[in-house]
Amino acid sequence: MSDVQIRPFTADDTAVFARLASDPRVTAFVGDGRPWSEETVAARASDALADDPVDRVGSSRWFIAEEQGRPVGLGTATRRDGCVEIGYWVDPAVWGRGVGGAIVTELVRAAPGRFGIGRLVARVHPTNEASSKALLRRGFSAQNAGDGVVHYALDVTPRFERA
Template sequence: MTSSSLLLRPFSGTDSEFFATLASDERVVRFIGYGKPWNQQDIDACIVSALQHDDLNQVGASRWFVASMAGQAVGVVFSTRQENSIEIGYWVSPAHWGRGVGGTMLDQTLVMVPELFGLTTLSAGVAPGNTISAKLLTKRGFTLTVHTDQLDHYVLSPQSN
């Protein structure tokens, strides 16, 4: 897959159904939150949050993006300002697993998010069993900084990205 065939665009209200499909798919959420499909209330709360456009300098401000190929949604990227970093996350539709979509989404995120929020440290939380995501991050310069039974924390400093 070429990176030019994948487009990251801002999340909009019309993407709600796609997000709900991902959030209710046990394969997608296996390593996210409690590892179980989300209920409608949690899905709706996340969508409301995604559609807010708080000042990007505020802790908690986030921007979501939908990854699409040939006009079809294939994944979602999240970015949220934390105290000391911008936390990123990404979900790929199972129909597109194993095709390089996650890596391409991450590559584009590593360019776009620092431009959007200002050059800053990036972080990502990964469930310890999610070896594919851990490999995607470390291949791009992220380092494992904290390991727990529930979540590994990876960081990419501005000098690295």
């Protein structure tokens, strides 16, 4: 298992995000499956840095995943109606080492307290077996296969107390 920790995304992390977003191996299971344009990267990074109130639907918090001080991925948590949707991208240089699962573990620890909601969800492309396994190993269950993706859910309400 990888020793990964997450920390809040900052403006200095935009280059890491841009590198991941322009890599077709990373974006293969995101949106339309194509690398993102510079304009899209800039707009999304700006949104991530907005620090919107966490009680607003659509508000998100981004995190950089680091292993021994080196960026290895990105995690996101976004407030939805009655839940928090998590997402994660892993640098292909560290694929197969458990980094994605470690990011999920860290998001499960961080997101409920940050948003005050214990129901977590994730949406995964049906052919992304590594991501599905990472979620299932951490207690998520597959809910349905709507809108071209498989929905996973985990309720951690009993395990956290709202601050």
